[in-house]
Amino acid sequence: MEPVKLKKSEKYDVKICANCFRHEFKGKWIETPVIDEAVYDMIEQRFKNAKKVELFIPEHKKNPGVFFEAEATVDNKFIVPVKIEYTICKYCSKMLGQAFNGILQLRNPTQEIKQFVKEELKKAFSKGFHCIKEDEVQNGVDYMMTDAQFTRNLGKKLQNVFGGELVETAKLVSRSKQTSKDLYRITVLFRLPKFKKGDIVNYKGREFKVINFSKKVYVEDVETKKKEQINYKDIR
Ligand SMILES: [Zn+2]
Numbered sequence: 001m002e003p004v005k006l007k008k009s010e011k012y013d014v015k016i017c018a019n020c021f022r023h024e025f026k027g028k029w030i031e032t033p034v035i036d037e038a039v040y041d042m043i044e045q046r047f048k049n050a051k052k053v054e055l056f057i058p059e060h061k062k063n064p065g066v067f068f069e070a071e072a073t074v075d076n077k078f079i080v081p082v083k084i085e086y087t088i089c090k091y092c093s094k095m096l097g098q099a100f101n102g103i104l105q106l107r108n109p110t111q112e113i114k115q116f117v118k119e120e121l122k123k124a125f126s127k128g129f130h131c132i133k134e135d136e137v138q139n140g141v142d143y144m145m146t147d148a149q150f151t152r153n154l155g156k157k158l159q160n161v162f163g164g165e166l167v168e169t170a171k172l173v174s175r176s177k178q179t180s181k182d183l184y185r186i187t188v189l190f191r192l193p194k195f196k197k198g199d200i201v202n203y204k205g206r207e208f209k210v211i212n213f214s215k216k217v218y219v220e221d222v223e224t225k226k227k228e229q230i231n232y233k234d235i236r
Contacts, residue, residue: 005079012046012072012082014038017089019063019130029089038081039072047074056082062219063134064088083191088132102151106158107140113162114141120154148186155188165191165232193217193232201235208235 015024017036022029023038032038036055043053057070066086073079106113121131121143145151152168159166167189176206195201199210200222208219208228216229 001136003073003077003079006081008081010080012039012042012080014042014082014084016062016084016086017092018062018066018086019088019092019132021062022089023092023164024089029091035084039070039084042082043072043080046080047078050074052076060084061134062086064132091105102145102148102186102188104143104151104154105137105140106143107189108194109140109190109192111161113158113192115225116158116161117141117143117154120157123151124154142199151186151188155190158190159215163191164193166215167191191232195200195235203230205217 009034016032016035021032023032023040035057039055052075054073058068060066060068064087068084070082070084071079072082129145129147129150131143131145135142155166169187171185193213195210197210197212201210202205206221209222211218211220217232217235218229220227
């Protein structure tokens with residue numbers, strides 16, 4: 001027998017914190033090891049004797065404001081529509097405020113670089129640094145972080161590992177009332193160049209071969225074989 005699809009009016013909403021991944025259950029925010037557990041909790045309230053619950057959760061981003069529909073089949077009898085919403089829980093909103101102190105801007109990132117940042121963010125989480133928000137922008141991603149120094153270090157790490165342009169700017173955003181200290185917001189831009197090792201680039205009207213790049217670009221004059229170190233911005 002085909003499973004019956006439940007009406008959408010029967011509500012199965014799962015709210016998950018995009019920061020700590022707690023989910024709201026019976027008016028409380030409780031730990032969620034994986035999103036599946038959060039959905040099971042919800043389903044089990046209605047289908048207490050369910051033996052087999054299968055979930056179909058589409059791929060999604062885990063950012064506050066992300067909202068989508070998933071489905072669960074219960075004992076092959078019912079198809080249950082489940083609304084999943086990412087938000088920031090009351091604990092995290094208290095801890096994070098709405099403030100962020102560092103922005104990491106990745107430009108022209110490869111998949112490998114994005115993965116690297118993801119791993120670093122995972123490690124940072126256990127030390128109490130967070131990425132509050134992740135924005136896809138043209139040519140890259142912006143990450144809003146709770147810690148300026150962490151943002152700065154991550155930029156340096158990216159440059160060490162992948163090579164690329166690193167530009168750091170600080171902007172005065174406010175003066176703390178408690179400490180009367182000035183608060184700066186750091187923006188760290190990491191841009192992967194469009195050229196690769198071995199490419200020929202134009203600099204001061206001459207052709208240069210790219211030998212290597214890290215903090216600077218190491219090039220060799222195609223004609224004279226003379227080597228030079230130049231800045232990224234000089235060959236854009
Ligand atoms: Zn949270």
